[in-house]
Amino acid sequence: MALELPPLPFPIDALAPHMSRETLEFHHGKHHKAYVDKANTLLEGKDLAAKPLEEIIRAAAKSGDKPLFNNTAQIWNHSFFWNCLAAPGQKPEGELRKEIDKSFGSLEALLKKLQDEAVGHFASGWAWLVVKDGALAVTSYHDADTPIAHDGVKPLLTLDVWEHAYYIDYRNARPKFAEAVLNNIVNWDFVARQLKAAQSLKAAQ
Numbered sequence: 169m170a171l172e173l174p175p176l177p178f179p180i181d182a183l184a185p186h187m188s189r190e191t192l193e194f195h196h197g198k199h200h201k202a203y204v205d206k207a208n209t210l211l212e213g214k215d216l217a218a219k220p221l222e223e224i225i226r227a228a229a230k231s232g233d234k235p236l237f238n239n240t241a242q243i244w245n246h247s248f249f250w251n252c253l254a255a256p257g258q259k260p261e262g263e264l265r266k267e268i269d270k271s272f273g274s275l276e277a278l279l280k281k282l283q284d285e286a287v288g289h290f291a292s293g294w295a296w297l298v299v300k301d302g303a304l305a306v307t308s309y310h311d312a313d314t315p316i317a318h319d320g321v322k323p324l325l326t327l328d329v330w331e332h333a334y335y336i337d338y339r340n341a342r343p344k345f346a347e348a349v350l351n352n353i354v355n356w357d358f359v360a361r362q363l364k365a366a367q368s369l370k371a372a373q
Contacts, residue, residue: 171204171207171243173201173204176196177250180193183256187348188336190337191333191336200242206235207236216228222316224236225241239312241312241314249294253355254354260275260359263360263364264356267363268304270303270304271303279350283343285306286329293311294308295326296325297324299324322362322366327350329346
């Protein structure tokens with residue numbers, strides 16, 4: 169089956185003023201869609217086309233197929249990113265808040281570390297909150313690289329720091345974009361579900 173562009177998991181105006189309808193129309197409707205269209209072209213006639221997206225990404229990474237890896241990884245990264253966003257008002261609670269305090273001291277310290285990672289990341293890429301070696305950690309990956317291509321890394325939250333993610337609303341001010349998103353429109357319920365899934369996987373192993 170051909171890969172498809174997933175719908176946004178929120179109304180297109182839900183993130184304003186921190187992320188505008190126009191940004192989402194371009195970022196989701198054009199950039200994300202372009203990765204889907206290109207990946208489908210690259211997969212034409214290949215056995216991999218029938219595989220799940222994550223399996224395609226790992227196979228492309230293993231074989232060194234950069235065009236296929238870049239486009240499929242960007243599909244996955246963007247889909248994950250949209251799920252990390254929600255209308256303003258959420259705060260981390262329960263087990264997630266406990267783990268944040270344990271690893272970083274406070275929510276404010278985590279957000280500052282994530283913002284610094286996003287702003288300090290050279291050129292295009294993604295800043296991530298992940299579970300690695302049994303603990304929460306902040307890291308970043310260049311270009312289309314993604315945690316699911318790395319053993320032992322479970323993604324919880326990401327921030328897109330490609331310029332197309334923020335140029336309409338913030339021009340070249342990546343620090344303002346990172347601060348606005350991380351402090352206002354994170355879907356902490358989604359992050360908590362990712363943590364629970366990572367912990368369940370660890371227990372099963």
